[in-house]
Amino acid sequence: MSATGNAHPKSPTAIAAKFAVLLETFSEALVVVDSTGQIVLASEGAEKLFGYSRGQLVGKAAEALLPPKFRGADAFMKPPAVECFGLRKNHSEFPIESTHQTFSTEEGTFHLAVIRDATDRKRLEQELREKSAALETARQEFQSFSYSVSHDFRAPLRAVDGFAAMLKKSLGANLSTESAHALSRVQENISKMSKLIDGLLDFSALSWVAMTKKTVNPADVAQKAYQGLAIAHDGRKIDFSVGDLPACEADAMLLRRLFDSLLGNALKFTRKCDSARVQVGCREENGERVYFVQDNGAGFDMEYASRLFQLFQRLHSAGEFEGMGIGLAIAQRIVQRHGGRIWAQSEVGRGATFYFTLGESGYGHSA
Numbered sequence: 001m002s003a004t005g006n007a008h009p010k011s012p013t014a015i016a017a018k019f020a021v022l023l024e025t026f027s028e029a030l031v032v033v034d035s036t037g038q039i040v041l042a043s044e045g046a047e048k049l050f051g052y053s054r055g056q057l058v059g060k061a062a063e064a065l066l067p068p069k070f071r072g073a074d075a076f077m078k079p080p081a082v083e084c085f086g087l088r089k090n091h092s093e094f095p096i097e098s099t100h101q102t103f104s105t106e107e108g109t110f111h112l113a114v115i116r117d118a119t120d121r122k123r124l125e126q127e128l129r130e131k132s133a134a135l136e137t138a139r140q141e142f143q144s145f146s147y148s149v150s151h152d153f154r155a156p157l158r159a160v161d162g163f164a165a166m167l168k169k170s171l172g173a174n175l176s177t178e179s180a181h182a183l184s185r186v187q188e189n190i191s192k193m194s195k196l197i198d199g200l201l202d203f204s205a206l207s208w209v210a211m212t213k214k215t216v217n218p219a220d221v222a223q224k225a226y227q228g229l230a231i232a233h234d235g236r237k238i239d240f241s242v243g244d245l246p247a248c249e250a251d252a253m254l255l256r257r258l259f260d261s262l263l264g265n266a267l268k269f270t271r272k273c274d275s276a277r278v279q280v281g282c283r284e285e286n287g288e289r290v291y292f293v294q295d296n297g298a299g300f301d302m303e304y305a306s307r308l309f310q311l312f313q314r315l316h317s318a319g320e321f322e323g324m325g326i327g328l329a330i331a332q333r334i335v336q337r338h339g340g341r342i343w344a345q346s347e348v349g350r351g352a353t354f355y356f357t358l359g360e361s362g363y364g365h366s367a
Contacts, residue, residue, distance in 0.1 A: 026043065026045070027045050028043065028045050028114050028115075028116070029043060029045040029046035029048075029049040029050075029114065029115040029116065029117075030042070030043040030045065030046055030112065030113070030114055030115075031043075031046050031057070031062065031065070031112075031113045031115060032110050032111070032112050032113075033062045033110065033111045033113065034108060034109075034110055035108055035109050035110070037061055037062050037063065038059065038060065038061055038062065039057050039058055039059065039060050039061070039062055040058065040110065041058065042057035042058055046115065049086070049115065049117060050065055050086060050087075050088050050089060051088040051089035051090055052089050056089075064087070065086055065087055065115075066084070066085070066086065066087055067085050067086075067087045067093050070084055070085060084096055084097070084098070086115065086117075094117060094118075094119050095117075095118040095119055095121075095122050096115050096116065096117060096118055097115075097116050097118045097121075098113050098114060098115045098116065099113070099114045100112060100113045100114070142204060145204075153197060154194065154197065157190050157193055157194060160186065160190055161186075161187055161190045164183050164186045164187050164190075165187075167183060168180070168183050199326035200311075200326075202326070202330065203311060203326055203329055203330055203333065206254075206330060206333045206334060206337065209254075211251040211254065211337060211338075212251055212252075213249050213250055213251055214249065214250075214251075214252065215247050215248070215249060216247065216248055216249070216250050216252050216255055217245070217247050218245040218246075218247070218248055218250075218255065218259075218280075218282075218291060219242045219243075219244070219245040219280075221252065221255050221256050221259055222242050222245070222259045222263070222280045223242055224256070225256055225259035225260050225263050226240055226242075226259075226263050226278075228260070229260065229263055229264050229267055230267075233267055233271075236271070236276060237274070237275050237276065238267070238270070238276045238277075238278060239275065239276065239277045239278070240278045240279075241278075241279050241280070242279075242280045242281075243279070243280065243281035243282060244282070245280070245281070245282045245291065246282060246289060248289070248358050249358070250338055250358055251337075251338070254334045254337065254338070255334075257330065257334055258331055258334045258335065258356070259280075259293075261327040261328065261330050261331040261334075262293040262331055262354050262356075263278065263280075263293060264327060265293075265327055265328065265354070266278045266293055266294075266295035266297065266352075267295075268297075269295060269297035269298045269299075269352070270295050270296060270297035270298075270351075271297075272297075272298065273296060273297060276295070276296065276297070277295065277296045277351075278293070278294070278295045279293070279294045279295075280292070280293050280294075281294070288357055289357065289358075290355050290356070290357055291355070291356055291357070291358075292353050292354060292355045292356070293353070293354045294351065294352075294353040294354075295351045295352060295353075296350070296351040297351050297352065298348070298349065298351075299346040299347050299348045299349055299350050299351050299352050300346045300348065300352060301346075301348055302345070302346060302347070305343075305344060305346075308328055308344055309328050309329055309331070309332040309342065310329065311326065311329040331354075331356070335356045335357070335358070338358045338359055339358070339359025340356055340357035340358040340359040341356070341357055342354065342355065342356040342357075343355055343356075
């Protein structure tokens with residue numbers, strides 16, 4: 001808004017009377033400027049924002065609230081997206097954003113500006129930019145790490161495996177029982193190391209994979225996950241059931257991975273049961289939907305439950321049940337990406353139940 005001098009505004013008392021209720025109702029910084037560019041009305045919020053005492057703004061040119069470089073350009077009337085700064089009484093500058101409206105009365109045409117301090121918003125935007133830059137750097141470092149693991153780490157493993165195979169072949173009938181056992185152990189551990197590398201990369205990638213949330217039917221996802229896993233358990237007697245699961249807002253691919261992990265875990269630890277039972281269900285606790293996967297398998301000692309979701313941690317020996325200790329860590333990472341939590345209840349020999357939520361985003365339409 002441009003100013004044309006410091007003459008007294010027209011009918012300030014009348015204008016003040018018209019907007020007295022408005023000023024008392026809002027705590028925001030409101031300024032009313034007449035057609036000459038002078039302030040005829042200012043709220044207490046505006047005076048505090050610019051560092052003036054009560055009544056000091058009325059009669060001043062609106063340009064007094066702007067640094068010199070912004071004067072004469074109707075800064076308060078610019079769209080909110082246009083960056084502007086305010087000038088306090090102590091001559092300090094600060095970023096502002098404003099909305100405005102022009103109106104007419106018997107006393108003339110006036111401009112109403114609502115001014116907000118944008119300092120916090122600017123600070124948050126800067127912090128967001130810095131965090132985004134840090135995240136991009138971390139993503140690039142992870143890609144570089146993944147490349148190194150996939151190529152540089154695997155090359156020595158392949159070489160050792162190849163040399164072990166060549167040694168077995170070259171010795172032929174001269175290979176002693178002890179040597180054959182040693183070479184087999186070498187190759188077994190190479191295979192195990194390769195699987196650990198795959199699992200580590202798989203787990204780490206979950207931190208960077210983009211999520212696309214949409215309304216998903218968890219019952220359908222659980223059924224498809226079971227069907228895919230059951231192929232490897234053909235011939236077993238398994239009682240599998242899925243309850244009435246409410247729909248949720250989730251990434252369909254990650255939710256499938258979650259059920260793959262939990263159901264795969266249940267099928268593995270019920271392998272020694274004459275009649276395995278695996279159930280997927282949902283219940284409500286304190287207004288929160290809690291999904292669960294329950295089995296009647298080997299179970300575990302709750303004393304060691306804190307290790308369940310740690311990477312490469314196992315509660316059973318490899319001789320009892322195969323695995324790398326990665327599946328449940330992946331399940332936890334997926335749940336965390338959705339803003340939820342995961343936990344378990346179990347008793348040795350009496351099965352286990354894994355519960356998970358999907359955070360606020362987990363609430364969808366009824367299935």
